[in-house]
Amino acid sequence: MTDQSTAPAADRAARDLHAFIAALPKAELHVHHVGSASPRIVAELAARHPDSKVPTDPEALADYFTFTDFAHFIEVYLSVVDLIRTPEDVRLLTYEVARELARQQVRYAELTVTPYSSTRRGIDARAFMDAIEDARKAAEADFGTILRWCFDIPGEAGLEAAEETVRLATDDRLRPEGLVSFGLGGPEIGVPRPQFKPYFDRAIAAGLRSVPHAGETTGPQTVWDALTHLRAERIGHGTSSAQDPKLLAHLAEHRIPLEVCPTSNIATRAVRTLDEHPIKEFAAAGVLVTVNSDDPPMFGTDLNNEYAVAARLLDLDERGVAELAKNAVEASFLDAAGKARLAEEIDTYTARWLAA
């Protein structure tokens, strides 16, 4: 054990900040369902389905989750998707993801789910919805964490996937109670955003909020396209927005939040190093920055670590980190009362911490 009395003050401050973050009540706005499968869940699913090529031993899995580029990441991601074959797999995954969020004091999470990937693999749509809803309700009762769904189109799978996703999201007999938003994920290169306009129009008409990924692996024009054609209310990643000052000014002026996932961008090689991450430029331009984890076990991170990374890059103390957590509350699709409650919980926690 290190001797606290002789540890340099900066180390002590960093340790204190980590402890502050770990117990800070938080909202997570950008985290993928399958991408949140912990090594333990992956091992359990792989044991259920032993024909899979996904390794079960944690060391081999860490190696397997090292990506050469974004395309390689998607290839590996889909091999984990292939492990989810039954409604019981879906329920287990969802409930365990909620347990992990609760461990990190996440009070509210919008989880991105790709129902097309499951229905296309033969899981019955009704059984899929029942599994996620059952897990959502159990998680709220058992852990106190509120889950909401974002259904995303896997863009590379084309308009057939878009049609199926919007059907599942808007059919009154299927649409789950916890669904709040509609997204678009997967690779961006060769997958122009405007083609998805009719599907987003239908989802928005049915009351869903628009939250596409954009500007993660392509330039700022993709973010403009997401705003113009898909009427994005928040942008998933938006990393390349930093290359376009007019876009940054637009995002700031219209209070369109960015769902920033720093470690993800390094793991998929969208950004070279953390120190080159544009989060600083976003904050300096007055953009509402939220910090998120994307696919935490695949990227060797969790939400607490993402907050610690952001605190270092933005040079934030406890108060600054609490403001970042409140940005996520403001940018969330909680109702006004829910937002007020969580913001108040963050304020009370921070005041107590600073007074101690």
Ligand SMILES: Nc1ncnc2c1ncn2[C@@H]1O[C@H](CCC(=O)c2cccc(C(=O)O)c2)[C@@H](O)[C@H]1O
């Ligand atoms: N950082 C990320 N940035 C973007 N997306 C991310 C990120 N992390 C996770 N995703 C997820 O990856 C999925 C990709 C799935 C996909 O492309 C695909 C293509 C063809 C067929 C099928 C199929 O299932 O048959 C699926 C998306 O749906 C999205 O939810």
Ligand SMILES: [Zn+2]
């Ligand atoms: Zn994502």
